Amino acid sequence: MPAILDFGWKDDAPAFYHRYLCDPIEKMLPKDGSPILDIGCGNGYFANKLIDKGYCVYGIDFSEKGIAIANRKHPGHFFANNIETDNLPAKLQNIRFKTIISTEVIEHLYNPESFVVLVRNILKNNLEKDDDEGIFILSTPYHGYLKNIMLALAGKMDYHYSALWVGGHIKFWSRNTISRQLSQVGFKDIKFKGAGRFPYLWCHMIIQCKITT
DSSP: OOHHHHTTOOSSOOOTTHHHHHHHHHHHSOSSOOOEEEETOTTSHHHHHHHHTTOOEEEEESOHHHHHHHTTTSTTSEEEOOTTSSOOOGGGTTSOOOEEEEESOGGGOSOHHHHHHHHHHHHHHTOOSTTOEEEEEEEEEOBOHHHHHHHHHTTOHHHHTOSOSTTOOOOOOBHHHHHHHHHHTTOEEEEEEEESSSTTSOSEEEEEEEEEO
């Protein structure tokens, strides 16, 4: 597997962004016990944390190393899978996922449209009645005009937009561009929440949106 897809997971420790994202995303999740799919789950840290709290969570990721680490704690909940294809692993295809989460993934993808189409299709295929809805919650680093100005003034542009990180960010999303990407494939009721640091200088943004029949 190419290094850009494997990401180099070594253990089940949290990534730096988990301290900003886990609590606010958990507050957005349904509390009805319905299955949740974590796409791009990495080493399974967040998904396993949710399972420990009683949520029903499964995860998929490019990284076979990450999936092996994730399955140490809750075997059978995590599967290696290309998240830019149209198919889930066979063992997940009959589970009715109406909530999908994805943390710090979309900025790494060459074709983010195929990714959000996959999410849309999974959710739509699991809707049971006309007034049903599927929920997609994702996070990505925040980019905005004020933040970019501050990065430039602080001399941090080379660090922030570094091309030297193997498997690093190749898409830099603003609130406007991520909203357009989601709405183009049918997601509605798009809501945003900044995470980490100060307003409009946020480290990350959390996006919640819905799909209906």
